[in-house]
Amino acid sequence: MRHVALVTDAAAAVETETFDLEALAYVSARTDALGQLARVFARMAREVYSREQRLKQQVQQLRIELDEARQARQVAEITESEYFQRLQARTHDLRRIIDGS
């Protein structure tokens, strides 16, 4: 019965994300039905764990932080430059040349 308690403790630990993958090693070594349950449980816990890690990574990777003010400053720095303004004034001519018209 002590071993059954270990498995139920493990289930609670998975819920609170404190499950240690080694916690069921001893029970898993049993050759009876409880041993098999512990092994299946440990495998499931591992899968849940790795899926959660993947999801966490995904959320982290996709958080796009943009400093709008700094971005606007950078854009202005370019568009207010002498070269940009000169180029902008010539876009029509340059496009005519490239299109061969």
Added chain:
Amino acid sequence: MSKIVSFHSFRGGTGKSNTTANIAALLAAEGRRVGVVDADIQSPGIHVLFGLAGQEITHALNDYLWGKCDIAQTAHDVTPHLGADVSGQVFLIPSSIKAGEITRVLREGYDAQLLTKGFRNLIDKLGLDVLLIDTHPGLGEETLLSIVISHTLAIIMRPDQQDYEGTGVTVQVARKLDVPRLQLIVNKAPACLDPAVVKAQMEQTYGCEVAAVLPHSDEMMILASAGIFVLRYPDHQITASLKQALARLLP
């Protein structure tokens, strides 16, 4: 009408030259005549992907800009180097890899109109269907010129924090120059990310269409500097995504 597509990224290391070379190969496989200009005068490199050795470069873009040769003389037919039979042709217009010539063009600059006329003559003399321009990262003068004369601007980015802001700046600057077609290509996306989610999020963030989300690929990394991926792995998922990208770049 011949189309001009510029490939740009705000930061280096996005796989821009690699993407350009692969799009060129896909076009050649469709039977088109393609010109690829290495407009990254400061740090040329795409010739390596086309298997062109430094000493094989007879005339570079620099020579044309200095009036030393005709633009057509700078075109190197790299079709035999593609590693597969294609019905089209790829011509590479390399930039000089000689340190002295790189510093000279940076120091003296060049005439925007002369370069534009050169591209036009190149299209006419070689009978090009498409001209692809591999630009220098950032938004320097020569890069802005490439953006102005392009029908499509492809902005290559990696889905990481370092690229988000610069990509935003590039999109806004390109809009101010009225680029007819603007497309994002998200490259080297980690395998754990769902491409559809990445696409939707980038489109929402930048208000700009995403032509493709390309996963990070070990095969591509290994082959990155030797050979053209799409011709070597015609059935790979990345090849399929690049074909989709091409359809959006040149609808």
